[in-house]
Amino acid sequence: MPSCKDITEHSSDYLDHNLPWWKRMGYWLHLAMCVHCRRYLDQLKLTIDTIGKSPDATTPNVSPEEIQAIVEKMKQSTKKQE
Amino acid sequence: MAHPTLPSDDELIPRLLANDETSYAQVVAAYHGLMVHLARAIVGEAIADEVAQEAWVAVLRALPKFERRSSLKTWILRIVSNTAKSRLRHESRTVSLDESLEESPIIDPARLKPNAHWASPPAMWHADTPDALLASAELRCCISDALATLPPLQRAAVTLRDMQGLSMEAICKILEVSESNGRVLLHRARSRIQMAIEEHEGQ
Numbered sequence: 203m204p205s206c207k208d209i210t211e212h213s214s215d216y217l218d219h220n221l222p223w224w225k226r227m228g229y230w231l232h233l234a235m236c237v238h239c240r241r242y243l244d245q246l247k248l249t250i251d252t253i254g255k256s257p258d259a260t261t262p263n264v265s266p267e268e269i270q271a272i273v274e275k276m277k278q279s280t281k282k283q284e
Numbered sequence: 285m286a287h288p289t290l291p292s293d294d295e296l297i298p299r300l301l302a303n304d305e306t307s308y309a310q311v312v313a314a315y316h317g318l319m320v321h322l323a324r325a326i327v328g329e330a331i332a333d334e335v336a337q338e339a340w341v342a343v344l345r346a347l348p349k350f351e352r353r354s355s356l357k358t359w360i361l362r363i364v365s366n367t368a369k370s371r372l373r374h375e376s377r378t379v380s381l382d383e384s385l386e387e388s389p390i391i392d393p394a395r396l397k398p399n400a401h402w403a404s405p406p407a408m409w410h411a412d413t414p415d416a417l418l419a420s421a422e423l424r425c426c427i428s429d430a431l432a433t434l435p436p437l438q439r440a441a442v443t444l445r446d447m448q449g450l451s452m453e454a455i456c457k458i459l460e461v462s463e464s465n466g467r468v469l470l471h472r473a474r475s476r477i478q479m480a481i482e483e484h485e486g487q
Contacts (some may be wrong), residue, residue, distance in 0.1 A: 205400035210391045212318045214471035218452070238405035245406055249478040250446050252414040256427050261317040261446035262324070271307045272316060272340055280303050 204228045209239045213246050287314035293356045301347060310342065315357060318448060319364045322458075323444040326436045334369055335381035339364040354457050359450035361458045365440065372436065390475045409485040423484050437461070438473035445470050 203213075204225075209232055215221050216229050219273050253259065290296060290310055299307035324332035342363050350359060367410060395404040411417045418424055431439060440459055444450045452459075454468040 206402045207389070207391065207396055207400035211369055211389075211470075213469065215467060217369040218467075220452075220467065236401075238402045241408070242406050245409060245482070246474060246478055248409070248412065248414065248417070249474055249481055252417050252427065252448040252481070253431075253442060253474070253477055254449075255418060256431075257424060258428055259477050261448070262320045264313065264316045264320075267391075269309055269312045270363075272312045272337060273305060275337060276312075276340055276344055277303070277305065277306050279344055284372075 204232050206232075206236060206242075209233075210242060211254055213243055217243070217247055217250070231249075290314050293352070297347070297350070297352075299357060300344070313461075315360055316340075319361065321448065322361055322364050322440060322445060323368045325337075325439040326365065327371050330417075331371065332368075335368050336364060338371075339367045342367060354454070358454045358457050361454075362460070365458050365460070390471070391441065406482060407486050409481070411485075417481065420484075423481065426480050426484045427477060432475050434473050434476055438469050440468040440475070441466060441478070442473035446474070454461075 209216075209229065212221065212225070216226070221229065235241065291299075296307060302312065316336060319336040320332050323335040323339070327335055339360070339373065343360055346363065350356075354362075395402065397403045409417070411419070418427075431442070434442070437459060441455060444455045444458065445452065452463065452466055452470070455470075456463050459466065459469070461469065
């Protein structure tokens with residue numbers, strides 16, 4: 203059965219469903235008995251959800267003027283290639 | 285997956301190759317924000333926009349040789365990642381994969397007993413939802429600071445996965461790392477943020 207250290211080392215793989223079944227079984231057994239690792243995993247899940255909602259997760263806005271300026275640069279670069 | 289407002293890659297690529305201005309504008313509108321987000325993760329805010337613009341020129345230059353082994357979006361983001369990494373190298377700043385894949389343990393060994401079980405287990409947090417956590421301006425700053433101090437490739441992995449929702453397969457192609465290294469980058473980044481929240485919540 204995995205130790206608490208093992209649980210912390212591969213917890214993203216567990217949450218992302220990327221562990222082979224036999225490792226997953228070990229996780230289930232450990233988590234059934236270890237309240238600390240259940241809390242650790244709950245907090246990792248909460249961390250992931252929080253990262254996704256944090257202000258840093260917002261995709262930068264692009265204005266129509268910026269789009270036009272980039273398109274102009276792209277046109278110029280293709281002209282240079284010709 | 286392609287952007288919902290864009291035609292399929294099969295339709296779009298020939299139009300881009302024919303220098304169709306409307307298609308240029310469509311693809312820039314769909315992907316430029318995401319490109320700046322990725323560039324920001326690797327090179328920082330100050331030059332992220334410049335890197336993304338530079339990447340567009342590189343995209344057009346390389347498009348005739350695009351072999352379609354990935355979606356257009358993944359391929360464009362790989363060019364952004366490479367442009368950003370070259371820029372870091374150019375400025376003599378490290379973009380070391382070794383640093384991003386550092387061997388340091390996820391949990392401070394002092395918190396574990398010799399048998400690798402918890403000696404100092406995680407404490408309860410005051411909040412149990414993202415909104416409740418993010419209601420604290422101090423914690424928002426704390427998360428932002430923790431993100432800013434991550435090694436560039438860890439920051440890129442967490443940006444693409446947990447902020448932009450890309451698949452691990454796409455992320456590994458974009459960052460040019462193996463699947464196992466991609467997973468290590470992501471887990472280390474998440475753990476560092478978790479520790480930052482824990483330090484704040486433990487106060």
